[in-house]
Amino acid sequence: MxxxxxENIRLxxxxxxxxxxxxxxxxxxxxxxxxxxxxxxxxxxxxTLLSCIAGLTQPTGxxxxxxxxxxxxxxxxxxxxxxxDNLLPWRSIYRNVLLGLEIQKKLNEExxxxxxxxLKKYDLWDFRDSYPxxxxxxxxxxxxxxxxxxxxxxxxxxxxxxxxxxxQTRMNVSRDVYRILRSENKTMLMVTHDIPEAVSMSxxxxxxxxxxxxxxxxxxxxxxxxxxxxxxxxxPRFQLYFDKVWKEMSR
Amino acid sequence: xxxxxxxRSEYLAEIRRENIRIKTVQLLSVVAVxxxxxxxxxxxxxxxxxxxxxxxxxxxxxxxxxxxxAVHVLYTVGxxxxxxxxxxxxxxxxxxxxxxxxxLNRVFAPFLVVLNSLPKIALGPVIIVWAGAGISAIITMAxxxxxxxxxxxxxxxxxxxxxxxxTTVKSFGATRWESFYKIVLPCNIPVLFQSMKVNIGLxxxxxxxGEFLVSKAGLGYLIVYAGQVFxxxxxxxxxxxxxxxxxxxxxAVSRLEKAVVKFINHI
Numbered sequence: 244m245x246x247x248x249x250e251n252i253r254l255x256x257x258x259x260x261x262x263x264x265x266x267x268x269x270x271x272x273x274x275x276x277x278x279x280x281x282x283x284x285x286x287x288x289x290x291t292l293l294s295c296i297a298g299l300t301q302p303t304g305x306x307x308x309x310x311x312x313x314x315x316x317x318x319x320x321x322x323x324x325x326x327x328d329n330l331l332p333w334r335s336i337y338r339n340v341l342l343g344l345e346i347q348k349k350l351n352e353e354x355x356x357x358x359x360x361x362l363k364k365y366d367l368w369d370f371r372d373s374y375p376x377x378x379x380x381x382x383x384x385x386x387x388x389x390x391x392x393x394x395x396x397x398x399x400x401x402x403x404x405x406x407x408x409x410x411q412t413r414m415n416v417s418r419d420v421y422r423i424l425r426s427e428n429k430t431m432l433m434v435t436h437d438i439p440e441a442v443s444m445s446x447x448x449x450x451x452x453x454x455x456x457x458x459x460x461x462x463x464x465x466x467x468x469x470x471x472x473x474x475x476x477x478x479p480r481f482q483l484y485f486d487k488v489w490k491e492m493s494r
Numbered sequence: 495x496x497x498x499x500x501x502r503s504e505y506l507a508e509i510r511r512e513n514i515r516i517k518t519v520q521l522l523s524v525v526a527v528x529x530x531x532x533x534x535x536x537x538x539x540x541x542x543x544x545x546x547x548x549x550x551x552x553x554x555x556x557x558x559x560x561x562x563x564a565v566h567v568l569y570t571v572g573x574x575x576x577x578x579x580x581x582x583x584x585x586x587x588x589x590x591x592x593x594x595x596x597x598l599n600r601v602f603a604p605f606l607v608v609l610n611s612l613p614k615i616a617l618g619p620v621i622i623v624w625a626g627a628g629i630s631a632i633i634t635m636a637x638x639x640x641x642x643x644x645x646x647x648x649x650x651x652x653x654x655x656x657x658x659x660x661t662t663v664k665s666f667g668a669t670r671w672e673s674f675y676k677i678v679l680p681c682n683i684p685v686l687f688q689s690m691k692v693n694i695g696l697x698x699x700x701x702x703x704g705e706f707l708v709s710k711a712g713l714g715y716l717i718v719y720a721g722q723v724f725x726x727x728x729x730x731x732x733x734x735x736x737x738x739x740x741x742x743x744x745x746a747v748s749r750l751e752k753a754v755v756k757f758i759n760h761i
Contacts, residue, residue, distance in 0.1 A: 297665055299661065299664060299665060317664065317665060317666070317667045319667065321665075322665070323661075323662075323665035325658055325661060325662065326658075327658050329656075329658045329659050329661075329662040331659065331676075331677070331680070333680050333758050333759050342662075342663070342666070342676070343666040345676075346663060346666040346667060346668045346672055346676070347666055347667055374759070394666065
């Protein structure tokens with residue numbers, strides 16, 4: 244059985260001015276440990292799709308099933324990361340990392356130790372008492388990821404998580420995130436408008452159509468699971484996958 | 495603008511000199527106004543009986559200080575602080591309520607706009623009848639003047655809270671209450687203090703207006719009494735004293751803000 248299955252998701256926005264059909268009908272499933280990229284023309288509803296899977300937006304129809312259970316509302320098994328790091332400027336790095344645990348009432352010696360271990364493992368322990376303003380954009384995004392991981396979600400949703408960063412930082416952070424998520428054995432779904440980013444990090448890239456969105460095509464990016472998302476860009480097949488995605492997107 | 499390249503010590507010294515220049519000119523301006531005023535009064539260019547003069551004000555101050563000036567100051571300051579605290583507390587709770595219920599916010603928004611433009615002093619006679627002719631009427635006036643602005647500013651600030659931070663805590667499963675005290679409240683500390691800085695002044699306005707209408711003590715009472723018996727020295731002295739009191743209370747709120755921000759950053 245798949246870890247996540249998205250079944251016939253439909254979504255229309257209602258406003259007084261009228262109705263917008265954002266997602267027509269989307270179904271797919273994700274196996275445990277898979278990394279999926281979702282790309283599509285801007286405004287096609289890819290972020291909305293992610294928000295439905297996160298349980299933050301109620302779809303008009305269809306359902307999301309995680310580990311055999313319907314997702315209605317926010318699930319503790321799903322971590323959600325946004326474009327900006329959204330660290331609380333008045334909290335130290337360590338206390339920022341504990342935020343999710345606090346809200347989910349899971350703050351105890353064991354979870355604190357796990358959070359500390361993550362900080363140590365990913366070179367942020369020395370900054371535990373610093374405030375977010377003292378850290379670089381890339382470090383802040385890593386703290387944000389650790390905050391999401393601290394509550395031990397099994398599935399991570401990344402919504403344009405690197406697009407606020409400058410080019411160089413973005414490459415480094417995508418490599419860090421890839422490494423961290425693989426070594427923590429997570430499953431990931433990322434939405435991005437950056438095709439190379441999607442191809443370099445995903446096992447499969449789903450291309451969405453214009454609004455109302457359907458899945459136009461799925462491109463397998465066969466680089467294995469021990470890849471380096473920066474180095475893989477020099478792989479001859481990278482261009483091949485990129486062209487496939489690009490063609491589907493510009494149809 | 496000079497385009498000089500400074501060394502660190504030169505740069506700091508220049509900043510210090512600039513600060514000293516500003517302070518000096520400020521001090522000189524005050525001295526110039528006071529000296530000009532005094533001189534014009536003594537030369538008979540202006541009628542000191544009507545516009546008073548700095549020396550006469552100081553004399554009045556010394557004379558009043560020996561009598562019951564402290565009582566009047568205490569009344570006015572006490573009423574202002576009480577009105578201020580009640581106004582801020584009530585305003586905060588109402589604004590929080592309006593954030594918790596967007597429905598109520600939409601219901602009451604137009605009423606708030608109307609109440610905000612209404613000159614609250616016009617309510618004076620009503621307040622006296624309802625709250626009784628005394629300190630309670632004066633405090634009610636202070637609250638009436640500051641409350642609506644507080645509610646509007648805080649509600650606006652609460653609703654303008656960074657949506658990314660709110661989505662983040664929501665994705666962890668935060669309730670609206672948790673979103674409020676973990677995100678909305680700390681995000682709005684600057685808004686809260688901005689409104690408090692305005693309110694401490696507004697509250698003083700309300701107290702003086704209240705004391706004009708009904709009181710047996712306080713600087714507002716003193717001003718009205720002195721005006722009626724044509725003791726302009728006493729009127730002017732009380733007004734200047736009010737200026738000092740307003741400045742002192744504003745500084746106190748500023749200091750409190752620094753302390754609270756420091757505290758927030760260490761919890």
